Amino acid sequence: MMKRMESLKQALINDGLIYGFFALWMGANIGLFVYTFWLFETADIHVLMVACMGSSLSLAKASAATLNLNSALILLPVCRNLVSYLRGAVIFRGGLLRLLDKNISFHKWCGYMIMLHSIIHTVAHMYNGLNFQRASEDPNFVPCTDYFVPGTPIPYYFSMLYSAAGITGMVMCIVLFLMMNASFEYLRKTNFEVFWYTHHLFIVYYIGIITHALSGLVQTVNPDGSFTKAGLTAWQWVIGPLVIYGIERITRLFRSTQRVVVAKVVQHPSNVVEIQMLKKGFKATAGQYIFIQVPTLSSFEWHPFTLTSSPEESFFSVHIRVAGDWTTSLAERLGCHWDAKGNQIVKSGYKGNPSKMPTFNVDGPFGTATSGDAFKYSTAILVGAGIGVTPFASVLKSIWYQQAQGLNMKLRKVYFIWICRDRRSFEWFQDLIEALELQMVSQGMQAFLQIDVYLTERIKHEEITNIVTEGDASEDLLHGQHTKTHFGRPHWDKIFAETSTKHANEQVGVFFCGPKVLGKVLHTKCNEYSDKIQHGGARYIFNEEVF
Template identity: 40%
Template sequence: MLILLPVCRNLISFFRGSVETNKYCCRRSVRRLLDKNLSFHKRLAYMIVILSITHCIAHFFNFQYLYDAQVGSAEGSLERYLSDLDDDGSDTWINPVRPPPITLYGLGVIEQGLRRVAGWSGVIITVALLLMFTSATEFIRRSYFETFWITHHLFVIYYGFLLVHGTEGVIRSQSNTDIHDPVYCENISVKDWNFDPKCMTSPTFVKGSAASYKWVTGPLVLYFIERLIRFIRSHQTVTITKVVRHPSRVFELRMKKKGFKMQSGQYIFLKCPSLSHLQWHPFTLTSSPDEDFFSVHIRTAGDWTTSLSIACGATSKEPIAAGDLPRVAVDGPFGTASIDIFKYQVGICVAAGIGVTPFASILKSIWYQIREGDEELKLRKVYFFWVCPDTNAFEWFSELLKKLEIEMAEQGRSDFLNYNIYLSRGWSTTQAKNIYLLEEDNKDAITGLRQKTHYGRPVWDSIFKQIASDNPGVNAGVFFCGPSALSHVLHKNSNLHSSITRDGCRFFYNKENF
């Protein structure tokens, strides 16, 4: 019932918007829970697999007991009597193993189990579940996406056979307990039942009604609506207005779509039908809501992104004519944790590598609001930390930082944005010499920015202590996009350095989830 709901992106986005505008709800805490939808989906999958295995093992023991009762129980015993109830052609049986038990290659128990609807449908359900689960590993998702996509859509077969799994009514219950007391009669020999008024009437059994549909019909309807929305969006016209080539194998797609409305920090799913009709890839929007287009920055790091860059002319010397650009489909936009930065007085943005993309949109939007003198802007200070493994990731984003640095200085707001770039590795001997020679220069040797690049990894404990000291009595939102290892460190420091007093700084951790 639950596992379909977290993957209904539009449903989650709808609830997130409702929570955000509801002044009487625990908005921050509920939004943080909605941002964990995929983690919840994965944990539900683990639980379903564990309980399914338990369910199967229990039925193995159950059918072995029923088979032994039909084949090996002594004449006159209760097990033999109950197993033979259907011999007169009535439908009052309780033991689904029917006489004479047919043995297929000596596997009588398995053969008897597969003769029932619950048996063969259970096998199909289990196989579909295992294929979905094993093909959902990160390696297969990233390297063989079509395999993941196709096997994950076995959920259609899974739910279909789940609905018929209990229709035969193998689990049965006694219908005449008022005239045949099962507790009393169990302690009397079957031979003596005809002489006891409480047991004289034979027990009758009826099948239980299938109940799966009561639980899964609602989520299936919601998921069908979700897929219908995606299908409609996939056929809406999206115009690529410009393709911008950036250094380090990064290109920018600027697009327009009728009725498209976005917020800073949101993301979209992008599909290029000429490359694949199955693959939808998530990309964070790097444009601002104040711009007349929406854009994504894409780094060519795989087969699909490489093919898209070639199709869009990002690798050729001459730009491709607008009419020759490939058709793309857009689903979204969808909200993430980053859009909540405007709810805090202090924003702390931490990016690792290409995880910097959500903050491009946010920084642009902040700048537009400052330039227009937006009095409703709650933010008073933004700390930006960017940890890069090598210098190749610097170019395109450092251009944006350089522009913001100049324009904010002209507005007299140089102290509003405090940015720190950390180069963790990847500098050559030549670059090291240039860094040393230009150390006294006003601009950084690598980025060209006024604030110098740090070399090595940030000491987060000291950083959080300093921010807490500089911002007493405020709520500071910590926003991160990057690998889980660094996420744990930031989350731990956010909790460690949050003050419980009114005059202390309180950190609220938020992580991007795609």
């Protein structure tokens, strides 16, 4: 019991506000469900229909109310401009910022709730049809609706399927099934196009949910014995979020039509292409991301990429790993080619006629957990795994420029940890690390930035022998830098213990981008070691890169 309480206490250190928001949202769902169920069970205007169909009617209407709530909420987290605006608001600081960074998680929660209550609603109405059919066969049957007349050739059960409610219900179930299955991480990463297209079926879903009650199957009883259709109510729930989302899409459309100039294309080893672009009025902070569309490849697809340029540079850039159909086609249009091992076939990028350069549309930038937040701490730990290093390229560049300009920063110490399996992936990032180190050495600030690279790839014995034999003891044995390369995975307990000793009683910002499994480990360590602050440790604030 004590161990569970200790784990809960540690979890609340970083995520208390997130758990509180989740509890509020879950409470709203449960409260609305229970209230609507109770209303249909007890209200006089529903007594005939409940007597005829049973509590399955109350269950169907309670799940419908919860569906309306979540159908309204699910749009707001994906309004990227709204989220970015809120991140810049004065009231959003600390835990509230981390709450905003969970916008996609909240979007998923709402999606799961919609799927759950769609199943409940559908199954409950199936029972309603059967119960009504059985009740209507009773000689003493008292009509509870004038939509169906007992004794007609077409039974109620089948008439319900042919009604507006039945048709829209079936269409919405199919749409939700397609959207949910295309949202699984594996399919989303391997075939983003399927995810993108199926998710835009949300338009069909909202048309369905607004018109679902058009036929008026559920009716109330008036004092004179006549019946009144319940009417359309779903639109009252979703109209506000739909308007906000409409403004969001118009804003995206306007920004995406602004002219983008591709200033330079650089082909890097290991199937990586760097694209440097210019756009009038474009302003970004360190660690933000953009969406890119190439009309010649697809008229509708937008793909997210983290900015690798810093705010101080005159252009903005992205580094794209060529791994799928869309990125492969893009690289070919830019004149970039690699052999089977990822070696460059040509030494530079685009060599064709500039007039044939594909047109780029850019939407953004949008804020995330690393968007300048690292500069709000005196000590920051940046952890990038594999291609997850890209947002930190922007942060490290910004540090370099601010140091070069002699700007006064709150940030006094940066620990940068990069975990990578393939050592060849270091190549495109190498120049930045070297330039940053030279800048720090020239200003006598070697202690400001500590870079540790962890190489998880198994290296042959003879390669290690050559590295040790030829390397300078004062430099990194693998790359010839002051930065040290470690073989194997980080020993997190050792890293956090040493940092806690060096920065006792401080708040240390931990920023991570990479696999979810590693993110969970880091999150746990942040909570675990933050709990030791009363014993002279540090408090670790965990932030994770999401988009």
